[in-house]
Amino acid sequence: MKILLLNGSIHRNGTTHAALEEVAQTLQQEGIETEIFQIGAGAIRDCMDCGKCSEQGCIFTDDAVNEFTAKAKEADGFIFGTPVYYAHPSGRIQSFLDRAFFSQGAVFRYKPGAAVAVARRGGTTASLDVLNKYFGISQMPTVGSSYWNMVHGMDGEEAHLDIEGMQTMRNLAHNMAWLLKCIEAGKQQGIPLPASERGNRMNFIH
Template sequence: MKVILLNGSPHQKGCTYTALHEIQNVLTQQEIDTEIFDIGTKPVGGCIACGYCYKNSKCYMEDRVNEFVKKADSADGFVFGSPVYYASANGSLVSFLDRVFQSGGQSMRGKPGTAIVSCRRGGSTAALDSLNKYFAYNNMPVVSSQYWNMVHGNSPDEVKQDLEGLQIMRTLGNNMAWLLKCIQLGKENGIELPQAEPWQRTNFIR
């Protein structure tokens, strides 16, 4: 079993990473493979609604989005991490995830997901809400913790002083491991994902 931890910060070893790393340690203790995937510092373009992905099952733009979707196929669970920017998730991460879900959401359907945020002071719950919407849109069980998934700090050292925040991350890692093991056991006993109905699309035109 494998979990991909997506670091939505431009800082490879910053505050968001510090929180993700706490989850990663717990997953490793639980014998679950992990990979931290950085969105990096190159500009991430947003979805241009060209429809290329409907026919080709990938984004027209060959960048880390397609790389992520390929890896997502063989992963079993996901943690999306973001620094809070202007009381929301990092704009680059939002662009990244819009394109991931538009072009490759199928590879994540039915797999557990969770989001964590890192902030200096405020806007954390609004940022979390925006990230949780990706899972809810895509038939993904959302993993929770003992409190909302956030750490506070403006540097990794400050995050390390947020003892409650780090405990929330560890609880989250254990809950993710528990759910993955339950799903695995279910599969071994013939419990499959429900068959999806053809999508009934209703646009509100009246």
């Protein structure tokens, strides 16, 4: 079982990474494989709504979105971590996830997900609200913790001073591990994926 964690910050070793690393280490103690995927510092295109998403994914190949969705296909669950910028998730993680989900939404379906937001002070719940929307529309169980999934700090060093935030990260990891093991046990028992209707799609203008 593997969890893919996405660091939506330009900082490879900043606050978001410190929070995700706490989750990853606890998951590993639970016997779950982990990989932290760095969104990096390069330019990330926004979705152009070109409608040309293919079997291989998004038409744009000059950033890591398709590499991420290829890894997502093999993963059993996800943690999306973001710094808060003006009370919303980083622009780069939003552009990245818009294209990942629009082009390859099926690779996420039925797999559990959790969002983590980090900030100096405010805007975490608004940011979590945005990231949780990807799970809600993708039939993904959403995993919580003993507090909302947030850590406070200006940088990676300060993040470790937020001992309740770090506790929240560890409890998130325990909850995620528990759910993964329950899903795996369900598979062993022959419990099928949920039935899912498709086809009814209405635009409100009609």
